[in-house]
Amino acid sequence: MLEGxxxxxxxxxxxIGREIALAMARQGAAVVVNDIGASLSGEGGSAGPAQQVADEIRALGGKAAPNxxxxxxxxxxxxIIETAVQTFGRIDAVVNNAGILRDALFHKMSADEWDAVLKVHLYGAYNMSRAAAVHFREQNSGALVHMTSTSGLIGNLGQAxxxxxxxxxxxxxxxxxxxxxxxxxxxxCIAPFAWSRMISSIPVKNEEQAARVxxxxxxxxxxxxxxAVYLASDAAADVNAQVFTVRNNEIFLMSQPRPLRxxxxxxxxxxxxxxxxxMPALKASFVPLDRSADVFQWDPV
Structure with a gap:
């Protein structure tokens, strides 16, 4: 689906990023594997992870460049975008997957914890999309896939x-x-449910939390x-401005804010x-103070 x-x-x-990169390569794409090799909180750095995944793709007979x-x-x-253009001649799709966590209850959150997370996720998505947009406009084509989260779409504790x-x-x-x-x-956008290094930081303080993990x-x-592969492909030419959630073998189309009443x-x-x-007339339609886990309660299938 991604040949050329x-x-x-x-x-x-x-x-998640590694699996997406490998899947893109298996479907014929040349892949720029970007990773700074930092800790979960964004500290430190190593070229090892990006190089390793690029080597895996090449071993499969695919094309890859680490960054x-x-x-x-x-x-x-x-x-990052120039790595794609200089190495492979163009850029067709960007998956904004990079992320870090610095969880804290809101009243205890520092300015540094706030800034660091927004810089990687929100600023990162903007920076990558803006850099790619110049090329997308010139070639009159392009696809962006942003990894969002039900923590934002629904809510979660300690993650403002x-x-x-x-x-x-x-x-x-x-x-x-x-x-x-x-x-x-x-x-x-895709909001993924999957076990990863980021999810492994979820605190386990009781049996309920342990069961969720x-x-x-x-x-x-x-x-x-x-x-992600589908959304990057020409097969998704008529899919735009949508938000999906993937939970094991389930794919959800998520609602976006519209008037309720x-x-x-x-x-x-x-x-x-x-x-x-x-307020008495509207109260029956109030959105409850849910967390992501309150909405997605059933076992993954």
Missing amino acids: KVVVVTGSGGG TDSVSDAAGAER NYSAAKLGMTALSKSIALDMQKFNVRSN EKIKQMTPDKIAPL SIHRDQGWTPQTVAEHA
């Missing part, structure tokens, strides 16, 4: 930085889709790759009539 295509997968030195630039830096993102970044990525994806549809550029362990990173008053509103009339 050139794809960049960020954060592809392991986990260790950081997506959080605009110049770094441009170098991560949740804000991931929900921001879905809005960024929609804006790119609107602005660049005239250049045949598509932008979609065991459930996630059943969902392997390779389950995410087929949808309205209330009208000819005389206009006062604080008192809002309290007495509007």
Whole structure:
């Protein structure tokens, strides 16, 4: 499905990114394997993971080039795209998968913990998409796949930085889709459920949390790759501005904010009539204070 295509997968030195990079290569794409080789919190760095996955692809008979630039830096993102263009002659798709975690309850979260996560996830997605957009516009084609999260789409404890970044990525994806549809550029999101280094940091403090972790362990990173490959391919030419969730063998199309219910008053509103009339009428349709695990309660199939 990707014969002749050139794809960049960020954060592809392991986990979900690695499986996506390998799947892209198996479908004929030349792949730029980007990974800075840092810790889960984004510290340190090594060329090893990117090189190892690039070597795996070559061993399979595919084409790959490693890259260790950081997506959080605009110049770094441009170098990642240039690696694709200089090595393989073009760029057709970007998978914005790179990410870090610095979890903390909101009232304990530091400015550094907030900034670091937004820089990699949200700024990283912007930097990569913006660097690719120049080439996409010139060639009148291109695909972007952003890895969002149900932590942002629904909610989670102790992840204000991560949740804000991931929900921001879905809005960024929609804006790119609107602005660049005239250049045949598509932008979609995937919220993955899969066991990975990032998920392994989930704290286990009771039996309920332990059961949830065991459930996630059943969902392997390779389950995410087929949808990512499809969205990067020409077969997805009519799929744009959508948000999907992959959970083991399940694929969900996620809702996007739309009006749920309205209330009208000819005389206009006062604080008192809002309290007495509007809120009681709307309350039955309030969105509950759910976490991701509250919505996805059933066992993966």
